[in-house]
Amino acid sequence: MHEGSPRRWPYSANNSPLALPEHPILFTSKEVVLLDDFAGEMSDEVLQGSDLSAYFKRFGSKSTSLDGLLAGENAPPIDERRPILLQGELANPYRLQDINIGPLPVLTVRLEGLCRTWADGLDPRDAYPGVHHVTLARTPGWWERSHIGLATKEQLKRIREWLDNGVRSTWRPVKLGEGNVRFEHAPLEAPTVEDVEWDGSTERVSVPAPAPTGPLISLDELLVVVHTRQGCYNHRGRIARCVHMHQRAFHEGLFRKGSSHRWDEILTLK
Secondary structure, X not given: OEOOOHHHOOOOHHHOOOOOOOOOEEEOOOOEEEOOXXXXXXXXXXXXXXHHXXXXXOOEOOOOEHHHHHHHOOOOOHHHOEEEEOOOHXXXXXXXXXXXXXXXXXXXXXXXXEEEEEEOOOEOOOOOOOEOOEEEEEXXXXXXXXXXXXXXXXXXXXXXXXXXXXXXXXEEEEOEOOOEEEEOOOOOOOOOHHHEEEOOOOEEEOOOOOOOOOOEEOHHHOEEEXXXXXXXXXXXXXXXXXXXXXXXXXXXXXXXXXXXXXXXXXXXXO
């Protein structure tokens, strides 16, 4: 199934992470192709190596495997790609078109114990107020949907260079030392603001999480890019989560009106 040109996507990147893909897609410069989203069999296995690659290869269109779709675009196959977490506007086809990323599979996943939050920095590109990119922070008990891209080495380099915007080491590629990332094959609502408990020093979610619909991805296999200049916004000790506060509301209501959480204080890395 084809969704048309990336430029017909309903929201441009400076609205992200609003209206990101609800289903797995193959992004190309000419079209967005919906991929079959299969449930498969649930297991407690943590996918890595050849098992993870085999799981990726189960995606495709009604008539063609994902590798077949990539071959039709003269693009490298799955075995020459690595999963990278796309927690912000880099899962938006409009943005992927902007940076000329080339054919890129984008699959839906669930974050567990990790939340997407606004990096405490402003990228002035596009239009004022520009774009606030998205980084990660821990929250015990939290869950939400996000995306991974299956990227080649050149695409990984392009993603980081684009985020840095000429200022080297603003964004750092890392491996997570906490939380879980798993495949997600069903609609998923994140906890509400009221579900986040706050004891004056720590935020956590105690309500039960929805049952998982896909297996875990080994954190050793997954690349994540995090903001290392100021980290994320510190709202009197609390975190401004993307699912609770969209980009414009964050910029107009909180940005530069508080302090920052250092990136290595809000996330454990390997």
